[in-house]
Amino acid sequence: MREHLTVYLTMIRAAVITRLQYRADFLMGILGVFILNAGTLGTTWVLLNRFHELNGWGFWEIVFLYNLWLLGHGIRAVFFRHVTNLEQFILDGTFDQLLTRPASPLVQFMGREIHYLGVGDVLLSALMIGLAYQNLALDWTWWMFLWFLLVALSSAAVELSLLLMLSCTAFFTTRSRALVDAATQFSWGVVQQYPIDMFNNVLRFVVTVALPFAFMNYYPSLLLLGKEGSDPFGYLTWFTPLVALFLLWLTARVWNFSIKRYQSTGS
Amino acid sequence: MSLFWTFSRQHFYKQSAYRLNFWLEMGGMFLQLYVVATLWNVLFTQTPTGFGSATLTQMITYAVLGILLGAVLSVDEGVHSYLQGQVRMGLITTDLMKPVDFLLHMLARDFGATVVRLSFYLLPPLVFAYLLFDLVLPVDAVQVVYFLIAVFQAWVILFFCNFLFGLISFKTLDLLGFIFTYYALIRFASGQIIPLWMYPDWMQPFLYALPFQSIFYTPIGLFTGVISGGQATTALWTQTAWMIGLFVAARFIWARIHRHLVVQGG
Amino acid sequence: MALIEVHNLRKEFKKLVPKTGFLSGIRNLWNTDYTSHVAVDDISFKIEEGELLGYIGPNGAGKSTSIKMMTGILVPTAGEISIAGMTPWKQRREHAQNIGVVFGQKTQLWWDIPPIESYRVLKTIYKIPDSVYEKNLNTFRDLLELHEFENTPVRQLSLGQRMRADLAAAMLHDPRILFLDEPTIGVDVLAKERLREFIKEINRTRGVTILLTTHDMADIEKLCHRMSIIDDGKLLYDGSIHDLKSRYGTERTLVIELDDAPYALHIPNTRVLREEGSRVWIAFDKEKLSASDVMMKVAEKHTIRDLTVEEPEIESIVREIYQSGLDRKKEDGHVAVLDV
Ligand SMILES: Nc1ncnc2c1ncn2[C@@H]1O[C@H](COP(=O)(O)OP(=O)(O)OP(=O)(O)O)[C@@H](O)[C@H]1O
Ligand SMILES: [Mg+2]
Numbered sequence: 001m002r003e004h005l006t007v008y009l010t011m012i013r014a015a016v017i018t019r020l021q022y023r024a025d026f027l028m029g030i031l032g033v034f035i036l037n038a039g040t041l042g043t044t045w046v047l048l049n050r051f052h053e054l055n056g057w058g059f060w061e062i063v064f065l066y067n068l069w070l071l072g073h074g075i076r077a078v079f080f081r082h083v084t085n086l087e088q089f090i091l092d093g094t095f096d097q098l099l100t101r102p103a104s105p106l107v108q109f110m111g112r113e114i115h116y117l118g119v120g121d122v123l124l125s126a127l128m129i130g131l132a133y134q135n136l137a138l139d140w141t142w143w144m145f146l147w148f149l150l151v152a153l154s155s156a157a158v159e160l161s162l163l164l165m166l167s168c169t170a171f172f173t174t175r176s177r178a179l180v181d182a183a184t185q186f187s188w189g190v191v192q193q194y195p196i197d198m199f200n201n202v203l204r205f206v207v208t209v210a211l212p213f214a215f216m217n218y219y220p221s222l223l224l225l226g227k228e229g230s231d232p233f234g235y236l237t238w239f240t241p242l243v244a245l246f247l248l249w250l251t252a253r254v255w256n257f258s259i260k261r262y263q264s265t266g267s
Numbered sequence: 268m269s270l271f272w273t274f275s276r277q278h279f280y281k282q283s284a285y286r287l288n289f290w291l292e293m294g295g296m297f298l299q300l301y302v303v304a305t306l307w308n309v310l311f312t313q314t315p316t317g318f319g320s321a322t323l324t325q326m327i328t329y330a331v332l333g334i335l336l337g338a339v340l341s342v343d344e345g346v347h348s349y350l351q352g353q354v355r356m357g358l359i360t361t362d363l364m365k366p367v368d369f370l371l372h373m374l375a376r377d378f379g380a381t382v383v384r385l386s387f388y389l390l391p392p393l394v395f396a397y398l399l400f401d402l403v404l405p406v407d408a409v410q411v412v413y414f415l416i417a418v419f420q421a422w423v424i425l426f427f428c429n430f431l432f433g434l435i436s437f438k439t440l441d442l443l444g445f446i447f448t449y450y451a452l453i454r455f456a457s458g459q460i461i462p463l464w465m466y467p468d469w470m471q472p473f474l475y476a477l478p479f480q481s482i483f484y485t486p487i488g489l490f491t492g493v494i495s496g497g498q499a500t501t502a503l504w505t506q507t508a509w510m511i512g513l514f515v516a517a518r519f520i521w522a523r524i525h526r527h528l529v530v531q532g533g
Numbered sequence: 534m535a536l537i538e539v540h541n542l543r544k545e546f547k548k549l550v551p552k553t554g555f556l557s558g559i560r561n562l563w564n565t566d567y568t569s570h571v572a573v574d575d576i577s578f579k580i581e582e583g584e585l586l587g588y589i590g591p592n593g594a595g596k597s598t599s600i601k602m603m604t605g606i607l608v609p610t611a612g613e614i615s616i617a618g619m620t621p622w623k624q625r626r627e628h629a630q631n632i633g634v635v636f637g638q639k640t641q642l643w644w645d646i647p648p649i650e651s652y653r654v655l656k657t658i659y660k661i662p663d664s665v666y667e668k669n670l671n672t673f674r675d676l677l678e679l680h681e682f683e684n685t686p687v688r689q690l691s692l693g694q695r696m697r698a699d700l701a702a703a704m705l706h707d708p709r710i711l712f713l714d715e716p717t718i719g720v721d722v723l724a725k726e727r728l729r730e731f732i733k734e735i736n737r738t739r740g741v742t743i744l745l746t747t748h749d750m751a752d753i754e755k756l757c758h759r760m761s762i763i764d765d766g767k768l769l770y771d772g773s774i775h776d777l778k779s780r781y782g783t784e785r786t787l788v789i790e791l792d793d794a795p796y797a798l799h800i801p802n803t804r805v806l807r808e809e810g811s812r813v814w815i816a817f818d819k820e821k822l823s824a825s826d827v828m829m830k831v832a833e834k835h836t837i838r839d840l841t842v843e844e845p846e847i848e849s850i851v852r853e854i855y856q857s858g859l860d861r862k863k864e865d866g867h868v869a870v871l872d873v
Contacts, residue, residue, distance in 0.1 A: 006657055007657055007658055010653065010654050010657040010658070011654055013653075013654075014643050014646055014650055014651065014653075014654050017645075017646045017650055018643060018644075018645040018646050021645050021646075021686065025444060028444030028445070029444045031444065031448075032444035032445065032446070032447030032448055033447060035447055035448045035451050035452075036447035036448070036450060036451045037451075038451065039450070039451025039452065039454050039455045040451070040454070042455050043454070043455060043460060043461060046461055046465060046466050046467070047310070047461065047465070049467055050317055050465055051310050051313060051314055051317050053313070054306075054309065054310070054313075055309050055313075092639065093636060093638070093639040094639070096601065096606045096636070097634070097636070097639070097641045099604075099605060099606045099625070100604045100605065100606060100629055100632070100634045100641075101629050101655075101658050101659070102626040102627070102629040102630045102658065102659060102660075103626070103658045108658075173287070175287065175288070177288075178287055178288035178291040178292065179287070179291055181291070181292075181295065182291035182292065182294055182295045185295045185298050185299065186298070189295075189298065189299060189302060190298070190302055194302065194306065198305060198306075198309050199302075199305055200305075203301070260608075263606065263607050263608045263622060264607070264608040264610075265546070265547065
């Protein structure tokens with residue numbers, strides 16, 4: 001474990017030096033992230049300006065939902081944005097090189113890059129969650145704040161695991177991008193923007209069990225917003241960190257299995 | 268003209284080479300369709316008067332077309348991403364050396380990609396969506412013709428917008444950051460997702476003053492019958508005006524950049 | 534037991550067979566026809582400690598695939614590899630500590646940062662002690678003139694510099710075995726010379742066992758005593774370069790300068806390759822004729838002013854072997870391995 005950490009930290013150091021070469025993009029990137037999210041939130045605002053609520057969720061509750069997702073996503077994106085790029089690593093031979101070194105390929109792959117765009121996500125979401133907290137007149141106890149931190153990390157872990165598992169298909173088919181893109185639509189296209197209790201059971205099942213992106217924001221929000229009674233499955237809100245841990249464990253298994261497959265099929 | 272077909276064929280082969288991508292993208296599109304249809308259903312049940320004079324079927328038709336057209340008239344991929352790629356790899360000079368007018372060359376390339384997307388992403392899913400959802404279809408031939416003209420003009424407008432946007436990469440080498448802004452702007456201001464009339468009143472003049480509403484709102488509005496009668500012809504002429512305006516702007520700015528490039532020697 | 538032992542190595546890849554013909558584009562959308570392609574087909578060889586082996590073959594012969602199996606990246610479909618007593622893919626990590634790998638096509642260095650920063654990461658990954666790291670780095674600074682560019686981001690390096698930086702990276706942890714897949718690709722004559730010097734040097738002074746692939750026969754001639762030729766996944770030749778020349782290179786070329794223009798040079802068992810003014814190139818098989826036989830036949834009709842005998846270049850021998858491989862493939866899969 002300590003060895004993994006040493007390797008990871010050394011690699012992160014190299015990744016930071018890499019990133020510092022492109023400092024000029026930094027501000028533009030962060031600004032871009034702000035505007036992009038403002039555009040999406042703006043659309044929601046236009047709707048709720050007219051309809052006042054969506055299936056029992058008010059504007060600021062949706063803002064909270066949206067930004068809890070963004071917070072987890074942002075934390076993930078800072079350190080692990082490149083997991084969906086695994087396909088490229090395999091195609092251009094970078095991955096093969098990881099296999100010729102006496103260290104875990106997973107640790108080496110994870111430490112390969114860091115990204116600043118996620119910083120924009122984290123900043124914006126923290127700000128917006130703060131605003132939502134005020135506008136909703138929430139009043140959390142201190143342990144709720146700790147729970148919130150745990151939830152944010154779990155949210156990042158859930159996204160990381162799901163994306164990495166999906167990207168592992170690159171070991172089988174060389175092309176995983178399309179699959180990842182299609183699957184992440186359940187994330188940014190469904191879970192991030194809408195309270196999932198408005199959808200039918202099939203879709204709910206997909207985002208709760210098959211691709212449990214809903215644990216990034218919907219389920220944890222229920223407790224944080226005091227809405228756990230509004231959903232018959234509201235008790236799932238307590239399981240968020242457990243789900244994250246389970247997914248991380250599963251990802252490690254899937255990863256090892258996929259590498260074995262890759263080594264024996266070569267594509 | 269043959270240039271246009273050459274590029275279409277090329278793109279056709281590229282598209283069909285990645286078969287899994289095609290089915291997955293199709294699935295993704297139907298997920299989007301389902302989500303927006305649900306959204307409108309929920310809102311309609313909540314407040315039946317919320318859509319103004321539009322019916323629920325019209326709204327769902329609007330959503331279907333918004334998503335399908337969004338896949339055809341792509342903001343992610345287009346002449347801007349091509350330009351950026353070429354500039355970044357230092358390959359843009361090879362494009363400049365070709366014995367065809369640069370703008371025309373780019374237009375042909377984009378046409379190829381669009382025709383292919385049109386045949387893969389508009390017609391088949393539209394038929395399928397018609398079976399799945401309750402849609403309103405155009406009632407007379409004029410409406411269909413108007414719609415087709417509007418889609419064509421929308422393509423030209425989007426092309427010039429993308430082109431002008433892509434020119435930024437000659438200055439910065441990179442579009443990242445800008446692309447988010449551009450993407451958000453088009454998403455928000457084109458009426459692709461939410462029809463323009465549902466925006467707050469004070470915002471509408473701004474939205475109508477931008478070229479983006481011509482890209483999505485006009486063709487979709489014509490198809491669904493939201494825009495009709497005198498409004499229809501006005502909308503089409505507005506598109507034409509934007510086409511010409513943007514064409515002139517693109518020519519002018521490109522000429523300046525081109526001169527600059529020649530002076531610098533690429 | 535040899536340092537590297539490869540027994541009946543085989544690797545198959547699955548490939549999608551694209552549809553052709555009418556509406557092929559659309560029909561490809563549900564195409565599921567796979568064929569299996571044998572990239573490495575029943576190869577066996579041994580390499581002793583300290584050897585420098587050239588591993589050559591035309592594009593797609595299976596060289597890189599073999600190297601990937603020997604470095605533990607890929608697991609063979611069948612067959613065994615034992616390197617320093619280990620099976621690469623089973624004891625991947627311990628094995629990795631023993632070997633250095635350079636893929637000439639693709640740098641293992643971090644693209645945007647100077648080589649020296651990449652070396653630091655490798656130092657941690659390979660757990661290189663400080664003293665060894667410093668000593669090696671200093672040696673390579675001398676031998677490869679690393680100091681010229683060790684602080685420049687890799688993306689700004691020329692191909693030659695990058696290759697030097699990559700070689701140093703592969704050697705930092707004192708590996709016993711070095712796998713070099715096209716280390717001279719895209720490098721100019723002088724830089725090639727320098728790379729070869731380095732490779733020779735570490736093979737000689739450090740006793741590093743080296744397996745090298747290349748498309749440049751000069752690399753082979755200047756570096757290796759032994760070479761293996763593979764084509765279409767099969768081992769066609771494995772032996773010394775000297776043997777290869779005497780076995781397959783039995784053709785000699787006699788270049789003769791005459792007083793007058795050459796005419797009526799019909800000598801049995803020879804071919805006129807080229808005529809240029811009063812010069813003529815005549816090829817003959819040295820097993821059947823001797824140079825003096827040919828010369829005498831020519832002298833019967835002409836006055837000879839000057840003459841030289843050209844030995845075949847290894848390049849032309851190899852070309853012939855590749856060509857016969859191509860012809861064989863055209864004859865529809867009929868395979869006859871050259872008898873070695
Ligand atoms: N991952 C893979 N999936 C499918 N086929 C592969 C894969 N890697 C290699 N091949 C095929 O195996 C054969 C051998 O390839 P390999 O890369 O080993 O050749 P090579 O001898 O290194 O050629 P070159 O001199 O061009 O580098 C080729 O036909 C290639 O197309
Ligand atoms: Mg190769």
